Amino acid sequence: MVMSGMQNGHIASEADDICPVCKNSTYLQKNLRFKINTKCYHRICEGCVDRITSTQKKCPIAGCTFAARGVIPRRGEYRVQTFEDLAIEREVDIRKRVMAILNRREEEFYSKRAWDDFLEQREELIMNLVLKTDVKKTEATLSKYKEANADSIKANAALERNAAAQFESRQTLQKEQANLRRQAAQQTYEDDRFHTLTAGSRDVKAGAMEVIHDDGPVSDPSGLVKGLRKLRPPSPEKVYDPFMGMATTRDYYGLQADYPSMRLTKAKNDTRTRAGGFDFQAYYDESLLRAFAGLGCFIDKEKTGQGPPATRELATVVAAESLPGRINDEVF
Amino acid sequence: MIEDDIYRSSTQYRYWSYTSEALASLRQSTNELASERVRAAFGRIRDAKKVQNAQQSDHKSGEGVEGGQDPAKDVETLTVEEELRVVHWGCSKIIETGKVTTPPIPMEIRATAIQFLRRFYLTNSPMTYHPKQILTCALFLATKTDHWHIPLSTFVDKIPGTEEKDVRAPEFLLMQGLRFTLDVRHPMRGLEGGVGEILKLFEEKMLRLDGPDPKGRVGKAADRASQFLRVAAQMTDVYFLYTPSQIWLAALMAADSDLANAYLASKMDHLGPAAASLRAKLELTIRSCADMLSNYKSEDEANEVEQKEMKKEMKRIGRKLHLCQNPEKMDLVAVTKQKTAEKREGSESDKERVSKKRKLEREKLERDGDVFGPSLKNSNA
Numbered sequence: 001m002v003m004s005g006m007q008n009g010h011i012a013s014e015a016d017d018i019c020p021v022c023k024n025s026t027y028l029q030k031n032l033r034f035k036i037n038t039k040c041y042h043r044i045c046e047g048c049v050d051r052i053t054s055t056q057k058k059c060p061i062a063g064c065t066f067a068a069r070g071v072i073p074r075r076g077e078y079r080v081q082t083f084e085d086l087a088i089e090r091e092v093d094i095r096k097r098v099m100a101i102l103n104r105r106e107e108e109f110y111s112k113r114a115w116d117d118f119l120e121q122r123e124e125l126i127m128n129l130v131l132k133t134d135v136k137k138t139e140a141t142l143s144k145y146k147e148a149n150a151d152s153i154k155a156n157a158a159l160e161r162n163a164a165a166q167f168e169s170r171q172t173l174q175k176e177q178a179n180l181r182r183q184a185a186q187q188t189y190e191d192d193r194f195h196t197l198t199a200g201s202r203d204v205k206a207g208a209m210e211v212i213h214d215d216g217p218v219s220d221p222s223g224l225v226k227g228l229r230k231l232r233p234p235s236p237e238k239v240y241d242p243f244m245g246m247a248t249t250r251d252y253y254g255l256q257a258d259y260p261s262m263r264l265t266k267a268k269n270d271t272r273t274r275a276g277g278f279d280f281q282a283y284y285d286e287s288l289l290r291a292f293a294g295l296g297c298f299i300d301k302e303k304t305g306q307g308p309p310a311t312r313e314l315a316t317v318v319a320a321e322s323l324p325g326r327i328n329d330e331v332f
Numbered sequence: 333m334i335e336d337d338i339y340r341s342s343t344q345y346r347y348w349s350y351t352s353e354a355l356a357s358l359r360q361s362t363n364e365l366a367s368e369r370v371r372a373a374f375g376r377i378r379d380a381k382k383v384q385n386a387q388q389s390d391h392k393s394g395e396g397v398e399g400g401q402d403p404a405k406d407v408e409t410l411t412v413e414e415e416l417r418v419v420h421w422g423c424s425k426i427i428e429t430g431k432v433t434t435p436p437i438p439m440e441i442r443a444t445a446i447q448f449l450r451r452f453y454l455t456n457s458p459m460t461y462h463p464k465q466i467l468t469c470a471l472f473l474a475t476k477t478d479h480w481h482i483p484l485s486t487f488v489d490k491i492p493g494t495e496e497k498d499v500r501a502p503e504f505l506l507m508q509g510l511r512f513t514l515d516v517r518h519p520m521r522g523l524e525g526g527v528g529e530i531l532k533l534f535e536e537k538m539l540r541l542d543g544p545d546p547k548g549r550v551g552k553a554a555d556r557a558s559q560f561l562r563v564a565a566q567m568t569d570v571y572f573l574y575t576p577s578q579i580w581l582a583a584l585m586a587a588d589s590d591l592a593n594a595y596l597a598s599k600m601d602h603l604g605p606a607a608a609s610l611r612a613k614l615e616l617t618i619r620s621c622a623d624m625l626s627n628y629k630s631e632d633e634a635n636e637v638e639q640k641e642m643k644k645e646m647k648r649i650g651r652k653l654h655l656c657q658n659p660e661k662m663d664l665v666a667v668t669k670q671k672t673a674e675k676r677e678g679s680e681s682d683k684e685r686v687s688k689k690r691k692l693e694r695e696k697l698e699r700d701g702d703v704f705g706p707s708l709k710n711s712n713a
Binding site: 249250251252253256260263284286287289290292294295296297298300301303304 | 345352581
């Protein structure tokens with residue numbers, strides 16, 4: 001089936017372009033501009049667009065299927081042509097519309113295969129619409145999917161916008177940076193700092209989702225797209241622990257500010273010691289730790305396996321290491 | 333308890349803590365193995381002598397009859413108890429040796445050296461390596477590990493009859509005997525912290541002490557406990573059997589049992605239900621450790637008759653050890669030298685193999701004639 005709008009007037013730039021409605025030509029009117037209808041892709045001049053949208057309420061081209069169906073064109077539905085070939089114009093529009101609905105991202109998919117399947121599926125839907133095969137069915141599928149996945153579509157669209165905005169801002173930042181570098185070549189320190197700042201922001205994906213790996217592939221609520229991962233918003237970054245989980249608290253004692261007469265009485269009142277930064281607290285803590293470390297370790301029980309050490313790994317280590325009867329062989 | 337886990341991660345707990353049975357059986361097996369080796373060594377010497385004798389008798393035929401006593405037949409080896417006495421002698425020697433430098437080596441470092449020696453003799457026997465060969469090395473190693481630096485030359489100057497090489501030679505051997513773990517956790521520092529806490533509790537009226545001068549009493553008890561830790565704890569097996577915190581509490585108990593009990597009770601009450609489960613066991617353990625410490629009697633404390641007896645016994649063991657000392661390990665310096673030389677140039681068997689190969693090649697050449705073959709003249713004729 002050939003589109004009705006493509007039979008005539010597909011060369012916008014040619015000098016003797018004629019409007020099919022009013023028969024004005026660019027030959028006589030240099031500033032004559034054409035617009036296309038985004039539904040039937042018929043091309044008429046701007047004057048006719050104004051006139052038709054205010055009075056006639058249908059596409060004026062003879063034999064237009066949309067006009068026959070009584071579809072009323074609005075002023076907003078006419079726009080300036082982008083591509084010379086109207087078929088491409090139409091395909092690009094369809095593509096835009098479908099991609100806005102089926103806007104899944106690659107990281108959402110469980111496997112590369114699932115992602116590829118999705119791409120193929122989307123292409124098929126687009127081509128259905130372009131070539132007008134199974135249009136009704138395709139439209140139904142799309143609207144069903146759109147309804148079921150409203151949230152995810154919105155989120156993905158936001159992400160895309162964000163990424164685009166970030167890209168733009170980065171671009172402008174880089175431009176600014178280049179400017180700055182050019183302007184103030186001496187202020188290298190300042191420049192470096194700026195560079196690291198901008199470089200640091202490059203890695204952060206705008207609100208990217210965290211992936212839960214454990215569950216198998218799932219399909220979307222409407223059942224159209226398969227092989228998706230389950231996603232959840234990223235958890236907040238953990239606080240850095242320099243002790244790597246080692247306990248810094250104490251069970252047997254609570255450290256006091258000061259202890260009497262621990263052979264330090266003299267040193268405590270000595271300005272030279274204090275000025276040197278000697279930490280008496282650390283000294284007390286070490287002494288008390290030595291005093292109580294191992295108070296509850298009963299070797300006769302633990303080494304025979306009756307009361308094993310607190311952690312299992314340690315228990316195995318101790319059992320392996322403390323085997324008696326291991327005699328040193330000839331050493332030299 | 334967090335502190336207990338910290339201690340459990342130490343090498344002293346992982347490698348050097350034993351039940352009394354395990355300790356005894358370890359010493360027994362060490363003794364048996366060493367005895368076997370001593371006999372084998374004497375056997376080798378006897379064989380060598382026999383060969384020598386046989387060669388001599390070839391020269392002076394008829395005269396060579398099996399002369400002299402057979403050394404391997406009646407080698408009387410030390411028992412485990414006798415070995416322990418020898419190690420004790422080594423420990424007391426370390427304490428004495430530490431006094432000769434100026435300033436004297438601190439008691440904590442001497443204690444480290446003593447523990448090195450004791451650990452070393454868990455898997456080695458005095459019959460193989462005499463403590464007098466090891467102890468200077470142990471003491472010097474302890475000064476190094478505890479950051480009390482002293483140059484080897486200065487150290488050796490103060491100890492009569494010792495050269496630098498004598499201290500250096502057994503170092504690797506000692507390290508290996510220690511399983512390359514040099515961390516010794518002493519109870520002395522723990523005692524310091526504990527006494528500090530006792531005084532603090534007393535000041536805050538959380539610990540009641542009787543007597544006219546409670547603070548003085550604590551000080552005295554601490555001094556006595558410290559004395560226990562310096563001598564009795566070093567001369568007995570408490571380091572192997574108990575943890576440092578149990579040892580210092582035991583020393584305090586041996587010094588002033590009322591004070592120690594009162595402190596323990598208040599401490600346990602303070603800790604609440606978490607400590608309730610280990611209270612009975614802890615008291616039992618500390619009591620047994622305290623008994624061990626207070627039962628130890630040093631030579632100076634014994635009365636005259638006992639001292640005489642001890643000296644006599646020591647002399648007897650000394651003579652016995654002299655007879656059953658492993659002859660192959662007598663000169664540690666030479667043994668070390670030989671081993672390092674072997675490492676550098678390959679072992680004895682390697683050398684033999686090389687010389688044998690050369691001999692074979694030479695013989696083959698001789699058999700085949702000259703390298704360049706027979707002369708042309710001869711072949712023509």
